[in-house]
Every structure is written in structure tokens, then in C-alpha cells.
Amino acid sequence: MAIPQQTIDQILDRTDIVDLIGQRVKLKKTGRTYSGCCPFHQEKTPSFHVYRDKQYFHCFGCQANGNAIRFLMDLESRNFVDVIKDLASQTGIELPKDSTEHKKLTYKKSTPAASTQTPSSATPPAFQPDDDPFYAFQMQQNEEDMASFDLAENQEGNLYDLLEHITQFYEKELALNHGAQAYFKQRGLSAQTIQQWRLGYAPSDWQHLEKAFPTDIEGLKHIGLIRTSEQGRDFNLLRERVIFPIRDTKGRVVGFGGRALNDEIKPKYINSPDSDIFHKNRLLYGLYEGSKNKASDWLMVEGYMDVIALSQAGIHGAVATLGTASNTEHLNILFKRNHRITIAFDGDQAGQKAAKRTLEIALPLLNDGRELKFFILPNEHDPDSLIRREGTETFKQLWQSAPLLSDFLFALLSQEYNTAHPEGKSQVMGELKNLTNLLPQKGSYRYLLTQSFREKLGLGRRFTAQVSHDASLSFNIQTRNEEFVIALLISHPYLYKQFEQLRAYVPKEELLNDILTILDRVFDLLPEDQEHAVYYMLGATSQFRDIISEILIRTNIFSLVDVPEKSFKLAEEYALSLQEDYLRKKMKQPQSLKESHNLRMQLNELTKQISLKLMG
Structure with missing residues (x-):
């Protein structure tokens, strides 16, 4: 069964290797990795590590390593196809039933009308991502798992190879065009940055790609770089634009973004259309580069230049969507790499609308432990201009102090x-x-x-104490009994939190215990209005209606405690006073010496609290 590499990559991207291995090996988070005892050899000290960002495992003891597929094959002695079928089912990806998927990656080369030396006639050097420690492993896996990829030389072309050749062509064109070079220089990019991000230039010629790649017309149309007009004439999609190659998580070029050099040309930005290897909704510009630079914090920005400028300043981890609005797929990609992500927006009205749209998309993804921050930029600034004006350290401070979702949302709605x-x-x-x-x-x-x-x-719901500094606490209350506390709780139910600790001391047979138990159950249901809350409590305690009515009359509570501040002060006094009473009663009949010791320790601590209140 021939399974295209594209499908394998998609399955691996959707498989969380930490979750998969964690179901079979006890893992513990250690820094940026997860570690445990290796399942492939006996050991007491963990040397087995799983890297979520690389979707890779490695044992430093027995040197076992690989991706999720290799782990299941080696651990469960299963063959490649069985494992792929299993993972495909779990990730919801349909495997090809025939060679259709393979054919999507290839196209039929044509014979040029005349033999002309072109940039595509010479075989370019094979592309290898710079300093990627996992590249060799990936290539080895591809060779082992995809031995069925048998392309006929000179008859079929591969889309990945074609995109790599086009990238090199645009890079060479940039070196020949002073206007395009001046644009990048004006934006503050160094020659090293331009080379690292493989930036280029698309000539103004309407058919420059046909001339450069005469045998690859079908492939160029397949990836959408050649279009056909209503009059039936072919033309190149990207013309007179600086070029931003877009790479997938493996470092392969899968599409291009182009920015017009002339502001009169509309639209200003154009991206390659979706194809069999280019999916805007599942890719982020800068994700590969950020991962290669071991980024741990991730910031979603608006434009390609923002990503590049931040990277040049030493801030890795900035990513941008590919000309589309952010979606759940984009956010989940980042949440897999860090539980906290930040989204940057302009401070104008349009930026706030975009922030609110993103907020609505993100909310369903915010499981416990995930955090979303909103970096609101000053007016008339984007990350590129802000970091050039303020510098790297100031930008980092602004990023770190960006409000969390709760604060941002309150500010947004209160405006x-x-x-x-x-x-x-x-x-x-x-x-x-x-x-x-x-x-x-x-x-x-x-x-x-x-x-x-x-x-x-x-x-x-809780009253805030606004007691005057001149007022003093008095614990010489003549009516220091449970009845007064019951009356206080019925007339001011929100004071329950002051008496919550009493539940550990009040005997179960006393009415106060029943009242506290009822309040504990209904506290979150209490109406906001004070009067309505009293009626609610009278209904909730209706089984004790007669005795509660007598208590309310006897204590005259509604006239005695008529302001929140006074009730709060009395609640503090009675809570501590009753705790002291119950502790002294229990100390008279301790169940054991150990309990007697514990009760005395509690009483000493409570006495200190009462002393502090009296001194305050």
C-alpha cells in the first residue's frame, strides 16, 4: 500500500506524541521536554525523552529514537501500514485507496519547443534546512517508509522540487533588481536576514516563469502560479513583487507571498492559492523558523515583515497567518507548543474588531491551563515599526506585560x-x-x-469591611450565643463566608449547624439584591420557620444591624468568639491525649487572632 509522504506528514502533525507515548509510558514534564524510563530497555534512572515541538522521542541510554509511527512499530512489533491505519483512524485522516494521492504530488513534464539554457535546466543543490538536528532522521524515515515513491525520470516532476527551484530563481532575481533590494533595505533588513528567510523578487514580465521553467508548465498551473485569463491567455500570478517563500513544518517551500513594490498595484499582497501541498488554514508563516530557533513563547502578528523584523532583532516565535483570518487550527498549532500564546493587534478600531473576532474563535479552545494574552500596539504602529523605534528590550517588556484575556475582555467591554x-x-x-x-x-x-x-x-457577594479606624472590636458581648449568629445569617446571608469555618466545630444536633449546611448548599444561588436574598433564605429554611421567627423577634436583628459595615464587624467578632467557645467545650472532654494537644494548639492560634483584632 503506497501512502504519500504528504499524508504521513499530516497524520504526524495531528498526532500529539506526548499524549500517545504517555498512554504507554509514565512521563514527567522536565523543562521543555517530557521524560520517563525507556520502554525499550531496563533502567532505573529516566533517560527517555519526548519532544512535543519536534514530535520526536530519543533515549540517551539505548539510542532508540523516532516519531510516533516508529514508537508504535518498535514497541508493539507492528508493521508500518498497520500503525498508519491506526493513527489515521485516530486523527480522522482518510488514507488513499489507490495512487491518487501520489499523483497529486507529481505532474507531467512537457517538452520545450526549443532547447534553451534556462535557470531550471541545471539541477540545483538539494535543499537541506540549516542546522536542523532532526533533518537526517526525517530523511531516513522518509526513505524507509516511502520506498514506494518511484518517479519516472524526465517524465514526472515533483511539486516540492519545483517550488524549491522557483525559490532559487526568485532569490537570483532579487540580486539583479535594485528596486527590490532598496525596499528590503528601507525596511531595515540585513543581507544575512534576507538570505536566512530566502527572500526574492518576481520580475514584471507576464510570462517569466514559463520562460524560466518551460518543461514545468503543468506543475506551475497546479500550484496556481500560472493563471489563465478570460481571453484564454496564460499569465503569472506574482509579478513585480518582493517574494516571501512560505515553508511547512519540515522546512519545505510550499507556497509564496508577494508584496507589490508599486503602491498603485492592487492588491498590495497576494499569496499562492491553496493546492494539494499548500493549505493556508493549517500553516503559519515563521513557525518552522521559530521552531528551528527553539522558540518557547509564541506571538501571532499580522504580517510577514513583522515576523522577519522581530526575528532579526532576536525575538523568535513570531508567526503570521497567510493572508487569512486566524482560526482554531492556527491557535491549536501554537497551543501544542505552549499553554500560553499572545496575539498582537493594532490599537485602532479595526484592530479591536479583529481582536474580538479572534477572541470568539479562541474561547472554545481555552481548556483549564491554557492562557491567551492580547498585545495591543500603540496607534500607527505594527511590531516591525515598534521594535525599530523602542528597541528589543522595551518590546519584550511590552510583550510580557500584555494583558491576559480576562483583563483585556473587561477593558474592551467597559469601553x-x-x-x-x-x-x-x-x-x-x-x-x-x-x-x-x-x-x-x-x-x-x-x-x-x-x-x-x-x-x-x-x-x-461578600461585604467589604469599611470599619472606621476609631471603632474598636469588643468581645464582651452580653448575648454571645448561637441564636444571634442564626439571626445574623438569615438577615445577611452573604456573611456566610465569615462563619464557614464554624462548620468544623458546631455539633451536628444544633440548629446553627443546619443553617450553615443550608447556606453552604445555596450560597451560589443567592440573589444579588439584599432583600431578595433574605426572602430566599427564609424559604430555604422553611422547615425551621417557627423557631427562626422567634429568634428574629427576640434578637430584634433588623433594627440592631442596619448597615453592612456594622454587620460585617459583628460577624468577625461572633465567628471568632464562637470558635473559642466550642474549642473550650471540646477541651473539657477530649477523646485522647493527641486530640487534647491539637485542641490546645488551635485555641492558642485562635487566641492570637483575637488579640490582634483587639490591638487593631
């Missing part, structure tokens, strides 16, 4: 609505609810984000 009024606060909470409904149902982030907004809008 849209006037939160000084109840109506504005209500609109903010309504917008937030629509957005949090997009978050994963499992996990705590939805709840925590809502609570954060409530506190920022002053809707928190």
Missing part, C-alpha cells in the same frame, strides 16, 4: 458600555454571558471569569 450606571453593568454582564457560553463546559475558567467581572463591577 463599549458605561459601567457607572446599573444599565451599563447589566449590558457588560450580558455580553460576558454570551462569550462565556463559548468556553468549554468542563473546567473552572467560565466560573472564575464571571466572578472576576462581578468583583470589578462591584457586584461581589
Whole structure:
């Protein structure tokens, strides 16, 4: 069964090697890698490492290494095809039933009308990504796994080879065009940067590719670099533009981006169209280069020049989409490399709209542990211009201080609505609810984000103590009993948090224990309005209606505690006072010497707290 390398690469890209191996080997995160005891030989000290960013494993003890396919083949003694079928099923990728997929990577070479020396007539040197420690391994795997790739020389061309030849052609054209060189020089790029990113230039000639590659017309049309007009004439897609080769995660050129040198030419940017080897929605410009430079932090920016300028300044990890809006595939690619990613946006209104669109796309992906930051750029600046003006260190500081999603979202919504009024606060909470409904149902982030907004809008359930410094705490309360606490909790249910610790001390047979248990169950359901919260509690404790009514009358609680600050102060006093009472009662009849010792330690600690309150 012949399986195209493109399909194998797609399966490996969608397979998380850490998760796959982690199901069979106990792994522990150590820095940027995961380590464990090697399953291929006996060892006590872990020397087996898994690299998520490279989708690669290596044992420094027995030298076993490879990708997810090799791991399953060696560990389970299975053949290549069986493993591929299994992984394809898990990743949802359909394997080719015949040689159709293989044919998509090839095209039929044509015979030129006349034998002319062209740049494509000489065989260029084989491309090898610079300093890639895994390149040899990848090539060896390709040879072992894809021995069925038997291309007929001089009859078939390979699309990857053709794209590599075109890249070299554009590089040579850049060296001959002073205008294109001046553009890159004006943008501050060094000769070394231009060479590293393999930048080039597409001539203004409408048929320059046909002239350079006369035997590869079918291949050029297949990857969309030659188009046919309505009049039936062929023309080149990229003309009089500086060229940005786009590489996949293996370092192979799969497409091009072109920027017009003349601002009158529209559109300013053009990218290769999608083809069998070029998929804009599953690629990020700069991802290969960032990985090669061992980037750990990732920043999504808008343009190719932003990525290159940041890299030249020593900031690796910037990536850009390929002329499309960011999508879930793009974000998941980065989340596989780091739990925290940052997205840069312009500070203008258009940038804010783009940020909100990205936010809605990202929310369903924010499982617990993932973080999204928003780097809002100053007006009239992009990362390229900002780093040139402010310098590398300042840019890094701005990036590190970029707000997390929760802070960014609050700032965004509070700009849209006037939160000084109840109506504005209500609109903010309504917008937030629509957005949090997009978050994963499992996990705590939805709840925590809502609570954060409530506190920022002053809707928190807990009273904030606003006690005057002249007021002193008094623990000489004449009516120091459970009845007063019950009355306080019924009249001010939000004070439950002050008494929550009492549940560990109050005997189960006492009414106060029942009231605390009910409050613990319904606390998150309490209405925001104070009066409504009291009615809610009276309903929740209806089985004790008669006795609670007597307590409320006897304590005269509603006239005694008529302001939040006073109730908060009393809650603090009674919580500590009752804890002291219950501890002293338990100390009179300890179950053991150990319990007596523990109770005395608790009482000593509680006495210190009471002393501090009295001194404060």
C-alpha cells in the first residue's frame, strides 16, 4: 500500500506524541521536554525523552529514537501500514485507496519547443534546512517508509522540487533588481536576514516563469502560479513583487507571498492559492523558523515583515497567518507548543474588531491551563515599526506585560458600555454571558471569569469591611450565643463566608449547624439584591420557620444591624468568639491525649487572632 509522504506528514502533525507515548509510558514534564524510563530497555534512572515541538522521542541510554509511527512499530512489533491505519483512524485522516494521492504530488513534464539554457535546466543543490538536528532522521524515515515513491525520470516532476527551484530563481532575481533590494533595505533588513528567510523578487514580465521553467508548465498551473485569463491567455500570478517563500513544518517551500513594490498595484499582497501541498488554514508563516530557533513563547502578528523584523532583532516565535483570518487550527498549532500564546493587534478600531473576532474563535479552545494574552500596539504602529523605534528590550517588556484575556475582555467591554450606571453593568454582564457560553463546559475558567467581572463591577457577594479606624472590636458581648449568629445569617446571608469555618466545630444536633449546611448548599444561588436574598433564605429554611421567627423577634436583628459595615464587624467578632467557645467545650472532654494537644494548639492560634483584632 503506497501512502504519500504528504499524508504521513499530516497524520504526524495531528498526532500529539506526548499524549500517545504517555498512554504507554509514565512521563514527567522536565523543562521543555517530557521524560520517563525507556520502554525499550531496563533502567532505573529516566533517560527517555519526548519532544512535543519536534514530535520526536530519543533515549540517551539505548539510542532508540523516532516519531510516533516508529514508537508504535518498535514497541508493539507492528508493521508500518498497520500503525498508519491506526493513527489515521485516530486523527480522522482518510488514507488513499489507490495512487491518487501520489499523483497529486507529481505532474507531467512537457517538452520545450526549443532547447534553451534556462535557470531550471541545471539541477540545483538539494535543499537541506540549516542546522536542523532532526533533518537526517526525517530523511531516513522518509526513505524507509516511502520506498514506494518511484518517479519516472524526465517524465514526472515533483511539486516540492519545483517550488524549491522557483525559490532559487526568485532569490537570483532579487540580486539583479535594485528596486527590490532598496525596499528590503528601507525596511531595515540585513543581507544575512534576507538570505536566512530566502527572500526574492518576481520580475514584471507576464510570462517569466514559463520562460524560466518551460518543461514545468503543468506543475506551475497546479500550484496556481500560472493563471489563465478570460481571453484564454496564460499569465503569472506574482509579478513585480518582493517574494516571501512560505515553508511547512519540515522546512519545505510550499507556497509564496508577494508584496507589490508599486503602491498603485492592487492588491498590495497576494499569496499562492491553496493546492494539494499548500493549505493556508493549517500553516503559519515563521513557525518552522521559530521552531528551528527553539522558540518557547509564541506571538501571532499580522504580517510577514513583522515576523522577519522581530526575528532579526532576536525575538523568535513570531508567526503570521497567510493572508487569512486566524482560526482554531492556527491557535491549536501554537497551543501544542505552549499553554500560553499572545496575539498582537493594532490599537485602532479595526484592530479591536479583529481582536474580538479572534477572541470568539479562541474561547472554545481555552481548556483549564491554557492562557491567551492580547498585545495591543500603540496607534500607527505594527511590531516591525515598534521594535525599530523602542528597541528589543522595551518590546519584550511590552510583550510580557500584555494583558491576559480576562483583563483585556473587561477593558474592551467597559469601553463599549458605561459601567457607572446599573444599565451599563447589566449590558457588560450580558455580553460576558454570551462569550462565556463559548468556553468549554468542563473546567473552572467560565466560573472564575464571571466572578472576576462581578468583583470589578462591584457586584461581589461578600461585604467589604469599611470599619472606621476609631471603632474598636469588643468581645464582651452580653448575648454571645448561637441564636444571634442564626439571626445574623438569615438577615445577611452573604456573611456566610465569615462563619464557614464554624462548620468544623458546631455539633451536628444544633440548629446553627443546619443553617450553615443550608447556606453552604445555596450560597451560589443567592440573589444579588439584599432583600431578595433574605426572602430566599427564609424559604430555604422553611422547615425551621417557627423557631427562626422567634429568634428574629427576640434578637430584634433588623433594627440592631442596619448597615453592612456594622454587620460585617459583628460577624468577625461572633465567628471568632464562637470558635473559642466550642474549642473550650471540646477541651473539657477530649477523646485522647493527641486530640487534647491539637485542641490546645488551635485555641492558642485562635487566641492570637483575637488579640490582634483587639490591638487593631
